[in-house]
Amino acid sequence: MIAELGLAALWLAAALAALQMIAGFLAVRDGGESALAQLIRPAAIVQGALVTFSFAMLVWLFAITDLSVKLVATNSHSMKPLIFKLSGSFGNHEGSMLLWVMVMGLAGGLIALVERRLPERTMNATLAAQGVVSVGFYAFLLLSSNPFERLPTPPAEGMGLNPLLQDIGLVFHPPTLYLGYVGLSVAFSFAVGALLTRQVTPDFARAMRPWILGAWVLLTIGIIAGSYWAYYELGWGGWWFWDPVENASLMPWLAATALLHSASVLASRDALRTWTIMLGVVAFSMSMVGTFLVRSGILTSVHAFAVDPERGSFILLLLAIYIGGALLLFALRAGTISEGQRFSVASREGALVFNNVMLSAILAIVLLGTLYPLLTEAFDVRVSVGPPYFNPVGAIFTLPMLAVMAVGPLLRWRQDRMDRIGKEIALFAALVLAALILTSLLADIAILPLLGLALGLGLAVASLLPLRGRKLSRTPLSTWGMVVAHFGVAVALIGMASESAFTSERLAAVEEGGTTTVGPWTITLEAVEPVAGPNWTAIQGRMTARYNDGEARQVAPQARNFWAPLQQTTESALVTRWNGQLYAVMGDRAPDGRWQVRLWWKPFVTLIWYGGLIVALGGVLALIGRVLSDLRHRRLAARIAERRADREAMA
Amino acid sequence: MSWRVWVPLFAFALFLGLAGYQLTQPKDEFVESRMVGRELPYFDLPPAMDGVAGATNADFADGTPKLLNIWASWCLPCIAEAPHLEALKEQGVEIIGVAIRDRPEDVTRFLAQHGNPYTRIAADDLSEVQLAIGSSGVPETFVIDGEGVIRYQHIGDIRANDVPILLAELEKAR
Numbered sequence: 001m002i003a004e005l006g007l008a009a010l011w012l013a014a015a016l017a018a019l020q021m022i023a024g025f026l027a028v029r030d031g032g033e034s035a036l037a038q039l040i041r042p043a044a045i046v047q048g049a050l051v052t053f054s055f056a057m058l059v060w061l062f063a064i065t066d067l068s069v070k071l072v073a074t075n076s077h078s079m080k081p082l083i084f085k086l087s088g089s090f091g092n093h094e095g096s097m098l099l100w101v102m103v104m105g106l107a108g109g110l111i112a113l114v115e116r117r118l119p120e121r122t123m124n125a126t127l128a129a130q131g132v133v134s135v136g137f138y139a140f141l142l143l144s145s146n147p148f149e150r151l152p153t154p155p156a157e158g159m160g161l162n163p164l165l166q167d168i169g170l171v172f173h174p175p176t177l178y179l180g181y182v183g184l185s186v187a188f189s190f191a192v193g194a195l196l197t198r199q200v201t202p203d204f205a206r207a208m209r210p211w212i213l214g215a216w217v218l219l220t221i222g223i224i225a226g227s228y229w230a231y232y233e234l235g236w237g238g239w240w241f242w243d244p245v246e247n248a249s250l251m252p253w254l255a256a257t258a259l260l261h262s263a264s265v266l267a268s269r270d271a272l273r274t275w276t277i278m279l280g281v282v283a284f285s286m287s288m289v290g291t292f293l294v295r296s297g298i299l300t301s302v303h304a305f306a307v308d309p310e311r312g313s314f315i316l317l318l319l320a321i322y323i324g325g326a327l328l329l330f331a332l333r334a335g336t337i338s339e340g341q342r343f344s345v346a347s348r349e350g351a352l353v354f355n356n357v358m359l360s361a362i363l364a365i366v367l368l369g370t371l372y373p374l375l376t377e378a379f380d381v382r383v384s385v386g387p388p389y390f391n392p393v394g395a396i397f398t399l400p401m402l403a404v405m406a407v408g409p410l411l412r413w414r415q416d417r418m419d420r421i422g423k424e425i426a427l428f429a430a431l432v433l434a435a436l437i438l439t440s441l442l443a444d445i446a447i448l449p450l451l452g453l454a455l456g457l458g459l460a461v462a463s464l465l466p467l468r469g470r471k472l473s474r475t476p477l478s479t480w481g482m483v484v485a486h487f488g489v490a491v492a493l494i495g496m497a498s499e500s501a502f503t504s505e506r507l508a509a510v511e512e513g514g515t516t517t518v519g520p521w522t523i524t525l526e527a528v529e530p531v532a533g534p535n536w537t538a539i540q541g542r543m544t545a546r547y548n549d550g551e552a553r554q555v556a557p558q559a560r561n562f563w564a565p566l567q568q569t570t571e572s573a574l575v576t577r578w579n580g581q582l583y584a585v586m587g588d589r590a591p592d593g594r595w596q597v598r599l600w601w602k603p604f605v606t607l608i609w610y611g612g613l614i615v616a617l618g619g620v621l622a623l624i625g626r627v628l629s630d631l632r633h634r635r636l637a638a639r640i641a642e643r644r645a646d647r648e649a650m651a
Numbered sequence: 652m653s654w655r656v657w658v659p660l661f662a663f664a665l666f667l668g669l670a671g672y673q674l675t676q677p678k679d680e681f682v683e684s685r686m687v688g689r690e691l692p693y694f695d696l697p698p699a700m701d702g703v704a705g706a707t708n709a710d711f712a713d714g715t716p717k718l719l720n721i722w723a724s725w726c727l728p729c730i731a732e733a734p735h736l737e738a739l740k741e742q743g744v745e746i747i748g749v750a751i752r753d754r755p756e757d758v759t760r761f762l763a764q765h766g767n768p769y770t771r772i773a774a775d776d777l778s779e780v781q782l783a784i785g786s787s788g789v790p791e792t793f794v795i796d797g798e799g800v801i802r803y804q805h806i807g808d809i810r811a812n813d814v815p816i817l818l819a820e821l822e823k824a825r
Contacts, residue, residue, distance in 0.1 A: 236811045278659065289666070296674060312674050320667055327660040334656040371666070374673055386808060388730040507738050507814070587815050591822065596815065 003069050006057030007148040010098075013050035013105060014138035016043045017131050020108070024128025028121060028196055040127050041112040047134070048109025055089075055102040058147055062089040068154035071095060071147050087171040093295065093311070094147035096174060101137045103182040107211075108134065111186060116634075117207045119199060126193030133185055136318040144314050173229055177222030177249055181287040183215025184252055187259065191280030192326055195333045200273040205266035208280070210626050212263055216256045217619035223249050224612035235570030235585045237600045239499070239608060242390045247370045248290025251363055255283035258359040261352045269413055271340040271349055275356070281330060285323045286363070292319055293370065344415045351408030358401035365393050395448050402455050402493065403428075405486060406462035424465055432458035445501040452497030460490035477625025485618025492611025498604035509594040519601030521582050522546045523555070528586075528595055536560045538571070541586045541595065545575055557586040581605050691719075691799045692783040696773035699748070700755040700762075706747050706773035712799035716824040718746040718817065719793040720769070721781055723753050724761035726789040728808035733765035735809040740768040742814075744821060748772040749780050751789055792817065796824035 020043040027037035058071075062085050067073045075092045076085055090099040108130045115123060141147070190208040194200045226249065231239040240246065259279040266276045296312025343349040369385045406428050410421045418425070435454035439445065445453075463486035467475060506518040510525045517523065526542045538560040545553045557573035575582040580603035587596030686692075691708040698705040711717055720736060722729045740746060748769035750758055758772065775781055784793065784801065794803035794817065803820040805813060 234812070238811070274656075282659070285663075292670065296670070316667065316670055316674065323663055324660070324667070327663055331656045331660050371669070374669055377673065386728050386731045388727040507741065509742075588819065596818075598811075 002057050002060055002066070003148040003150060006054045006061070007146070009050045009054040009057070010138070010142065010148075013047045013054065013101075014135065014142060016047035016050065017105075017134040017138055019043045019131075020047065021128055021131030021135055024124050024131055027124040028128060031121065037124065040124055044112035044127055044130070045109040048105040048107075051098075051102045051105035055098050058095060058098055059086055059089045061148075062086060068150055070149045070151045073151060073155050083168070083171060090174055094141070094145045096178070097137065097141050097145055098147050099175065100178055100182060101134065101141060103178050104130075104134055104137065104185055107182055107186050111211075115207060117203055117630075118193075119197070122193050122197045122199045122204065124193075125196040126189045129189040129192035129196070130186070133189065133322060136321065140311075140314050140318065144311060173222060173225040176218045176225060180215045180217075180219030180222050180249075180256075181252060181284075181291070183211055183218060184256060184284040184287050186211040187215065187256075187280045188284035188322075188326065191277045192329065195277060195326075195329050198333065198336055200266075200277060200337050202267050202270050205263045205276060206630075209260075209263050209267055210623060210630070212256060212260050212283075213619055213623040213626065216253070216260055217616050217623065219249065219253045219256060220612060220616040220619060223253060224609050224616070227612075228609050232572050232574060232583075233569075235572045235598075237505070237572075237583050237585070237598070237602075239605070242369065242385075242387055244370050245294050247366050248294050251290060251366055251370075252283055252286040254359050254363040254366070255279060255286050258356045258363075259283050262356055265349050265352050266340070269341055269343065269349060271343060272353070273337050273340045274334050277334075277337070278330060279356075281323070281326045282363075285319075285326075286367075288315070288319050288323060289367075292316060341414070343413070346411065346418050347416050348408065348411045348413045351404050351411055354404050355401050355408065358397045358404075361397045362394055362401075365397070366390065369393075392448065395451075399451055399455060402459055402489070405489070406459045409463075409466045409482060409486070424462070427465075428458050428462045431461055443501070449497040449501035452493055453501065456490050456493035456497060459493065460487060463487040463490055477628065478622045479625075481618045481620070481622025481625060483618070484621055485615045488611045488614030488616075488618055490611070491614055492608050495604050495607025495609075495611055499602050499608065502603040503605075504601045506597075506599045508597050508599070509590050509592075510597050511594045514594070516597065516599070518582070518599040519603075520548045521599070521601055522549075523582075523584070523597075523599060525595060525597060531558065533560070539586065541584075541597065543573075543584060543597075545582055545584075547577065547582075555582070555584050557584045559586045559588075576606060579603055686783075686785045686801050687804055689801060691795060691801060692780075694773075694780050694783065696749070696775055696780065699750040699753060699772040699774035700758045703769070704771045706749070706771045708799060710747060710771060711795045712797070714797040715745065716794060716796045716802075716821045718744055718821070719749065719784075719795050720746050720790065721749050721751060721775075721786050721792070722790045723751045724757040725753070729761075729790045730765055731810075732790050732808040733768075735811060735814050736768040737766045738814055739809075739817060742818060744818070745770050749775045751775050751778055751781055794820045794824050 020040055023034075023036040023040045023043065026034055027040060061069050061072050062076055063082070065072060065076055065078045065085065067078075071092065071094050075095075076088045080088070089095045108127065111130070112127060118126070187208055190204065190211070194204050223246075226246065227239050230241065230243075230246070231237075259276065259282075262272045262276045262279055265272045292312065292315045295315060369390055372385050407421060407425055410424050412420075432454045435457040436450065439453050440450055463483060466479065466483055470479075504519040506516060508516040510516050512525055512527055515522060515524045522545070524544045524546075526544055528539055528541050531538050531540045538558040540556050540558045543555040543557075545555050547553075553575050555573040555575055558571040560569045560571055570585050573584045575584075580601060583600040583602060585598040587598060589595055691711055693708055695707040696705050711719070718739065722732070736746060746768050748771070750772055753774065753776075755774075758774075762769075773780070786793075786804075790808050792805040792809060793801050794805075796802050802824040803817075805817060809817065
């Protein structure tokens with residue numbers, strides 16, 4: 001009964017999305033005269049509620065482990081801890097698509113509820129575009145990936161959830177990422193709406209900006225969570241692998257970052273109109289392309305997701321309609337949108353354009369690297385493009401971008417002279433140079449990490465300069481947001497550079513009671529013992545780790561064997577100090593009785609994720625600032641209108 | 652506005668074509684060599700640079716299992732693979748390299764830069780060995796047992812998590 005309720009709600013929501021789409025387009029055509037136009041906003045709101053209800057039903061089915069539902073039987077198990085039963089509802093293809101559609105429905109409902117700034121016609125066009133995107137996904141769910149399908153004969157027990165996914169990181173990682181992806185669908189709908197009505201105005205950018213900010217913050221958090229999950233759960237000791245799935249979330253993030261900045265220029269200076277529209281289309285396109293690459297199975301990746309050419313074809317068809325349609329519309333309409341205000345190269349806009357171009361270049365590099373194997377496979381050559389391509393090529397564009405990021409926020413809008421901020425530039429250059437010389441004297445490290453460290457240190461200081469000479473309590477929250485986010489980038493950069501420059505690794509065969517070293521650590525393997533968990537058994541290495549003869553810490557990495565389904569995983573063990581992390585992985589037993597142990601000492605590696613969180617915090621501050629100033633604006637406008645009405649009544 | 656506004660659409664059409672084509676292709680995850688379980692074919696290759704030994708199939712039949720690593724200085728994933736080969740060597744694994752269509756000076760430069768885990772490095776200028784043992788690309792690694800029989804094939808670069816797998820396969824081949 002629960003499953004049928006969920007399915008019914010899903011069909012109803014799909015019907016409402018179709019209504020929203022048709023009514024929206026009719027309203028755009030006849031100027032909102034038809035009675036149907038009154039239905040657009042309510043349809044979006046009710047659709048959001050229905051699809052949320054449907055998703056809640058799926059979660060309920062997982063909570064009670066209803067094995068007569070195929071999706072539950074294939075992805076869950078009655079012995080699983082409750083939290084993983086719940087996360088199991090979206091730890092698979094069907095469930096995650098339902099989550100996706102739910103977030104999209106909620107976003108559409110929210111725009112319909114709160115957005116009052118856009119002209120009614122643009123608003124209708126936006127909701128119509130949102131309707132088109134939603135209808136496609138509903139069709140996908142209902143026709144080819146029904147999450148509520150029943151089994152004729154329920155099995156006695158479920159098949160379990162991939163042990164790699166039985167992790168608290170995976171409870172939060174997909175929802176945040178999805179909220180981000182789908183938030184970008186709102187930006188996409190706005191862009192299409194504006195193209196349809198040819199109203200690309202600063203007001204449009206202001207209306208779109210909170211959505212981009214929100215999506216961008218969630219994407220940032222999702223990427224950080226995913227990176228840390230891969231780092232400690234996969235047991236490989238790395239934090240970024242340029243895996244197609246990782247790239248699938250990085251690419252929309254890069255586009256969203258560019259969009260965020262160009263929308264700012266449009267909102268405050270009425271420039272970069274077509275560019276902002278283009279980025280709005282590209283950002284969501286990247287979410288879709290990423291989803292397609294991950295789910296169609298045409299690229300091999302460590303994340304074995306649903307590999308199914310039929311589903312792949314369906315997503316490809318959706319891609320062709322949405323992105324192809326939007327790009328065609330863009331090509332036809334871009335000529336009729338004027339470019340807006342002019343500005344000189346040495347200005348805030350100039351710096352933002354430079355960073356936009358660099359971000360786009362990095363995006364192109366990542367996209368090319370991800371698609372390259374696809375291209376060569378068409379000619380029957382199998383290649384894999386790994387870190388040796390992405391790291392140096394990406395750095396070529398990242399490093400100058402970071403340098404401009406340090407001085408850009410100090411420039412004035414429209415027109416400025418570089419010599420006005422000569423002192424700040426000199427300070428930044430001096431900091432970078434000093435860090436360069438100091439680090440290269442202290443240690444023998446490769447050129448890219450060295451540059452990264454120096455730039456990171458310079459940027460950390462430079463990012464705070466926009467606050468100088470301001471009254472801190474009077475500084476707008478959005479300025480705080482920018483400063484904090486830029487500072488976070490510097491912190492993360494220092495973490496990345498330090499990790500790649502100073503990591504030491506040791507792969508050793510150790511007997512019980514034996515000792516080995518890595519970096520400043522001395523590690524003794526006290527014993528190897530079996531342990532058991534709720535649905536796994538493991539061998540656990542009990543180790544004592546001593547940092548430079550200091551206090552001893554206990555480390556216990558495990559090699560786990562799950563029995564439903566049968567799978568082996570490594571649980572790495574971490575010791576976190578303020579200046580880095582010790583990372584230990586338990587390996588197999590050698591024939592002579594010694595145990596393989598893999599150890600890493602990674603100085604300042606945690607700064608990568610702390611930096612990312614600081615970036616996200618900056619986004620949150622900016623978002624709060626924007627929403628608050630919007631509310632103030634709205635109240636002010638209402639008061640002016642009231643007074644005008646009063647005056648007219650008097651006259 | 653000009654032709655430039657059509658560029659994104661054109662690029663996207665290319666992507667669609669490529670992805671569509673790939674979707675219709677049969678999906679074989681690995682081009683597994685038919686030679687696994689068979690003896691190494693005969694070959695006798697010269698050294699890939701001065702100061703190292705070349706290799707013949709007889710070098711693999713001396714009683715101890717070895718790795719046969721197919722690589723090239725022009726191959727990007729081979730750079731990523733280098734530290735893991737080094738780790739295998741430190742575990743006492745003997746690795747014989749076959750450099751595909753390479754130049755001695757490039758081989759020398761690559762090994763100076765990324766370390767030399769090999770006991771012998773043969774020059775395979777015509778991809779003779781590569782074709783004979785059914786390798787589909789660079790890099791690729793084969794586990795050869797003490798009798799010179801191919802026991803295991805690893806396609807693509809060796810990553811950190813492949814090291815224990817290869818060690819286990821070597822153990823099995825003993």
